[in-house]
Structure formats: C-alpha cells, structure tokens
Amino acid sequence: MIEAHQLRKSFKIYKSKKGMLGSMLSLFSGEYEERNAVDSISFKIEEGEFVGYIGPNGAGKSTTIKMLSGILHPSSGVAKVLGINPQKNRKMLAQNIGIVFGQRTQLWWDLPVIDSFDILKHMYKIEDRHYRRFLKHYDDILDISQFLQTPVRKLSLGQRMRADLAAAMIHNPPVLFLDEPTIGLDVVAKHKIREFLQEMNKSENKTVVLTTHDMDDIEQLCSRVIVINQGRMVLDGSLEELRNHIGLPSILTVTYEQPPELQVVYGIERTESNGRECTVLYDRSKISSPALLQEISKWGTPLDIQMKEPDIEEVIQNIY
Numbered sequence: 001m002i003e004a005h006q007l008r009k010s011f012k013i014y015k016s017k018k019g020m021l022g023s024m025l026s027l028f029s030g031e032y033e034e035r036n037a038v039d040s041i042s043f044k045i046e047e048g049e050f051v052g053y054i055g056p057n058g059a060g061k062s063t064t065i066k067m068l069s070g071i072l073h074p075s076s077g078v079a080k081v082l083g084i085n086p087q088k089n090r091k092m093l094a095q096n097i098g099i100v101f102g103q104r105t106q107l108w109w110d111l112p113v114i115d116s117f118d119i120l121k122h123m124y125k126i127e128d129r130h131y132r133r134f135l136k137h138y139d140d141i142l143d144i145s146q147f148l149q150t151p152v153r154k155l156s157l158g159q160r161m162r163a164d165l166a167a168a169m170i171h172n173p174p175v176l177f178l179d180e181p182t183i184g185l186d187v188v189a190k191h192k193i194r195e196f197l198q199e200m201n202k203s204e205n206k207t208v209v210l211t212t213h214d215m216d217d218i219e220q221l222c223s224r225v226i227v228i229n230q231g232r233m234v235l236d237g238s239l240e241e242l243r244n245h246i247g248l249p250s251i252l253t254v255t256y257e258q259p260p261e262l263q264v265v266y267g268i269e270r271t272e273s274n275g276r277e278c279t280v281l282y283d284r285s286k287i288s289s290p291a292l293l294q295e296i297s298k299w300g301t302p303l304d305i306q307m308k309e310p311d312i313e314e315v316i317q318n319i320y
C-alpha cells in the first residue's frame, strides 16, 4: 500500500563564512555541500497498519513524509502510495491521502473553521449529503460543532488539531500521514486525539503513518515502529522486537510469604531482595516467563507476582 524504495533526499547546505561580511559574501559565492536528510530508506506498509515513524530531532522523519505525500521530490529512489507515484501524480494522490502537520495548520488562518471545510468540500467535489454526514460524524467523534464558526487563529491548540484532523478526513482517504499531531497538547487533548486515531484505524481500516516524539502515542497506537537516525533506518519491527533489539531486561516483582532463598538461574541478570519483596531482572531471550516462574517458586512461596516490560521511552533512549 505504501512503499519506499531506496528513498533519498539531499539538501544543499551553503557554506557560510565568519562575520557579517562573510555571511553576505557566502550568499553570492554559491559554495555548498550536499547533505542527505533521508538516506536510502526502504519499507513496505500494508493496508490497515498503524506505523510509528520515529527518530530524534532532524532524523529525516518530516522529509520522508513530505516525499511520500508528494510535497518534496526525492533526490533518488521511488515512493509509491496506493500504486501512485507521488512525484508524477500528486493530484491523484491528494484524493487518496490525508495529511496533518502538528506544527502548521492546513486551514485558512483568518476564516471560520466551517469556511475552510466548505472550501475543501468544493476542492474535493464532495456531494452535499456526504458533506452533511461528514460534519455530523466528526462532531460525534471530535466535537467540532462547538468551534465551527470560530476563526482558526482563535482556536486553542487542541481545537485546532481536531479541526485539522477532521479537514484531513473530509474526502475519506484510506491513508493518513500524521506529522506530530499531538505536539504541545495537554493530557486530555492528547487522549481525545489518540482515541480518534485508534477508531479510524480499527473501525475504518485507515492505514496510518505517524511521526511523534511522544512515547505514549507509540505505545498506545502503533503496532509497528520504523526508527530512523541521521536519515538512515535503524530498525523496522513490532514494539516487542524494538524492546528485544535493545535487550533491556524484563522485570518481575515478587512478594513471598517469608524472605526468599535466592539462587543463581541462567537468564536472570540481577536480583534485588528486601525482606519478603524481591525484584528479578531477566532476559526473555534466555529464559521464558513460565520457566522463570517455575524457578522463582523454588525460592519460597510467592503471594503476589507482577511483571513489567521495559518502558518504551527507555528503549528509545537506548537506541539513538
């Protein structure tokens, strides 16, 4: 459904000389170097997937999204979305994708939200009955009716994001590209946006590519993550594969009837005990959870057991 094959984008970085005069001269000297913002990225995303496209600042995430959506042309390589080449057929692609940039609205700044929607309705040639259904449906799931008459510049960030998301869905596209849609939002607004995105993916089978720095977005929404760093792909897999790749230990906390008698077990990296409480850090690739449970029950009589996988935030920090 979405394909990137050896996708690369380089930008010219003009060399600047020191001082005011130097900066002026460098404008005219034309000396530059080329830097790859995205460097030979390849992946395939199937229909209905929810993919987190993540990486540190400047990794090349937005540049990739812009190439997939036809805003930027690749320096080399090929992108295809629903079989459409964004470079060659941007208009046809626009009918089939929705885009949201969290940092910048796609709506008309000084117009009431409803006027922006009306313009989009005409641009996408949407029938009146479909448009009415759209307004009703998006009021039900994003509460947009309360600010339809408000100019975009007067909306709160959360309202603006809801308006932008609704606008991106007006033509009911099967594919959504979301570039940091939860940036700067408070907890309640983030929750609402996440619920909406989950609904779009689960009930309407939309394929979603999401860039974000928010680990809760990734944990709650994405079934797959693609990690890039300095323009290059570092990992492509499930959240579990991401955790395993980093090799951070899983954690088991046990409360025993009596202080336990600890033993050395292959796969357990560290054990900390404090009276009846015991914390076990273990490597799941070396010992399975059932086997571990069997071992630790030899140390005493467990009253309560809790398991915790490594935090995705910790995992990401380790990968960069």
Ligand SMILES: Nc1ncnc2c1ncn2[C@@H]1O[C@H](COP(=O)(O)OP(=O)(O)OP(=O)(O)O)[C@@H](O)[C@H]1O
Binding pocket: 011, 012, 037, 055, 056, 057, 058, 059, 060, 061, 062, 063, 064
């Ligand atoms: N138009 C441009 N001209 C020159 N360099 C650019 C241009 N656009 C992006 N870059 C550079 O390309 C690199 C990748 O930028 P990009 O915006 O894709 O990163 P990102 O992963 O989206 O970062 P962030 O998380 O900070 O939004 C950065 O080094 C950036 O400075």
